[in-house]
Amino acid sequence: MSPPRSTAKALADFIGSARMAQALSLAIIGTGFGTHLIRSLLGWPGLIAIIAGLLVLSALSLVARWRAVEWYGILPISILVFVGWAAASVIWSDHSLSTLVRVGYLFAFGFLGVYIALMRDTIQIVRAFGDVMRLLLGLSLALEVFSGILIDLPIDFLGIEGNIAALGPIQGVFGSRNFLGFVALIALISFMIEWRTRSVQRGRTVLSTVLAAAAIILSGSPTTWIAFAAAGLATAALYGLRKAAPATRWSWQLGILAAAVVAIVAGWLLRVRIIGLLDARGEFDVRLDLWREMNRYLAQNPLEGWGWVGFWPKATDPYVWLQLGTGRQHGSGLSAWVDVYFQLGIIGLLAFIALVGLAFARSWLLASVRRSVVYVWPALMLVVLIVWSFAESFAIVEGGWMLLVVCAVKAARDMSWRDALREGRPAG
Incomplete structure (x- = not known):
C-alpha cells in the first residue's frame, strides 16, 4: 500500500470515528447556543465560516459512516414539509434573495441537528x-x-x-x-x-x-419560571405514568390530557393575575403591542405569509414599519407561533404545529413506556420549547431550532409510522 493511500485511509478512519462524531456534536451544540458570543467576537462572517466548517465536517463524517447509519426514513415528513414551505416562500417574498439566504441558514442548523440525532x-x-x-x-x-x-x-x-x-x-x-x-x-x-x-x-x-x-x-426572566413550572408538572406526570400498570396507562394519559386542557384554560382566564404575580406586565404589554401591529399586516398575506426571514431584518419592509409602529427595535415576533404565522402564513403555521405536535406526542409516549429515564429528556425539552414559543421565537432559529430537530428526529426514529407499515407488510 502506498503512503498516500495509507494517509487517506487514516484520515477517513479518523473522520468516521466515534471520537470525531463526539467532538463535532460538542462543537455544533456550542455554536448553536453560542451564536451571540461568536457574533460579538467575530461578527457574522466569523459565525458563517464556523457554521460552514461544521457543515463540511458533518457531511464528511456522515459519508465516512455511511454503512453504519440507517437511512430509511431518517427525517420526519413534518420537518420536510415545514422546511419545504419555508423554501417555497422564496417565490412570493418581496425580497427573494434575502429569503433564500435565510432559508439556507435555517437548513444549516437543521442539518446539524439531524447529524447529532443520527450519529449519537x-x-x-x-x-x-x-x-x-x-x-x-x-x-x-x-x-x-x-x-x-x-x-x-x-x-x-x-x-x-x-x-x-x-x-x-x-x-x-x-x-x-x-x-x-x-x-x-x-x-x-x-x-x-x-x-x-x-x-x-x-x-x-x-x-x-x-x-x-x-x-x-x-x-x-418571568417566562423561565412558567416554563420551569410546566416542566416540573410534566416530570411529575411522566413519573406517575412510568409507575402505572400498562393496562391502566392509557386511562392515565387521557386524564393527564384533560387536566392539561383545564390548566391551560385556567391559566388563560387568570392570565392577568399570573402576569401580575410574575411582575411581567411590562413584557406582556410589549408583546401585545407588537402582535397587534403584526395583525394589521397579516391581512395582506394570511395564507402564505411574507416569506421566511428567521431573525427580522432591520431595514426591510414590513419589518421596518413594525419597528416604527411600536417604537421599539425587535429582532423577532416574540413568539414562535406568531412569527411563523407572519412569515409563512396559515399553511406554514399548520405545518409548524404538526411538526411540534407530532414530535411531542412521540416523545411523550416514548417517555411513558420506555424503561430508561433518558427518554424523558426529549419530552421535557419539547415542553420547554412549546412554552417558550408563546413568549419568544427561540424554537425557529439557531440553537432552539436545532434542538427541536434533534428531538423530532430521535422521536420519529424510535416511534415511526413508516416502520410500523414496513413491519406489517407481508414478505414476498
Whole structure:
C-alpha cells in the first residue's frame, strides 16, 4: 500500500470515528447556543465560516459512516414539509434573495441537528448538551462577576449590563435575560437526566445544578419560571405514568390530557393575575403591542405569509414599519407561533404545529413506556420549547431550532409510522 493511500485511509478512519462524531456534536451544540458570543467576537462572517466548517465536517463524517447509519426514513415528513414551505416562500417574498439566504441558514442548523440525532445515542446527546451548557453558563457567570463586581462596568459588545451585584437581571453570553433563562432551564433538565442515569459523578451534578439554578434566578426572566413550572408538572406526570400498570396507562394519559386542557384554560382566564404575580406586565404589554401591529399586516398575506426571514431584518419592509409602529427595535415576533404565522402564513403555521405536535406526542409516549429515564429528556425539552414559543421565537432559529430537530428526529426514529407499515407488510 502506498503512503498516500495509507494517509487517506487514516484520515477517513479518523473522520468516521466515534471520537470525531463526539467532538463535532460538542462543537455544533456550542455554536448553536453560542451564536451571540461568536457574533460579538467575530461578527457574522466569523459565525458563517464556523457554521460552514461544521457543515463540511458533518457531511464528511456522515459519508465516512455511511454503512453504519440507517437511512430509511431518517427525517420526519413534518420537518420536510415545514422546511419545504419555508423554501417555497422564496417565490412570493418581496425580497427573494434575502429569503433564500435565510432559508439556507435555517437548513444549516437543521442539518446539524439531524447529524447529532443520527450519529449519537440519546444519552450521548444529553451528555453533550450537559458539557456545553456547563461551559457556557460558567463563562456567563464569570463574565457577569467580572463586569458587575470587579470592574463595575457593563461589557457593551457582549450585551452584559453588569447587574449581578443587584441580583440581576443578567444576560451572560447570550445577549438577553430570556435566552439565558431558556438555556439555564434546558441545562438544569439535562443535569437531572445525567444524575438519574449516573452518567456523571455526584459532585459534578451538584455543582452543575447550582450553576443552572443560579442562572435561572439571576436571569430574572418571568417566562423561565412558567416554563420551569410546566416542566416540573410534566416530570411529575411522566413519573406517575412510568409507575402505572400498562393496562391502566392509557386511562392515565387521557386524564393527564384533560387536566392539561383545564390548566391551560385556567391559566388563560387568570392570565392577568399570573402576569401580575410574575411582575411581567411590562413584557406582556410589549408583546401585545407588537402582535397587534403584526395583525394589521397579516391581512395582506394570511395564507402564505411574507416569506421566511428567521431573525427580522432591520431595514426591510414590513419589518421596518413594525419597528416604527411600536417604537421599539425587535429582532423577532416574540413568539414562535406568531412569527411563523407572519412569515409563512396559515399553511406554514399548520405545518409548524404538526411538526411540534407530532414530535411531542412521540416523545411523550416514548417517555411513558420506555424503561430508561433518558427518554424523558426529549419530552421535557419539547415542553420547554412549546412554552417558550408563546413568549419568544427561540424554537425557529439557531440553537432552539436545532434542538427541536434533534428531538423530532430521535422521536420519529424510535416511534415511526413508516416502520410500523414496513413491519406489517407481508414478505414476498
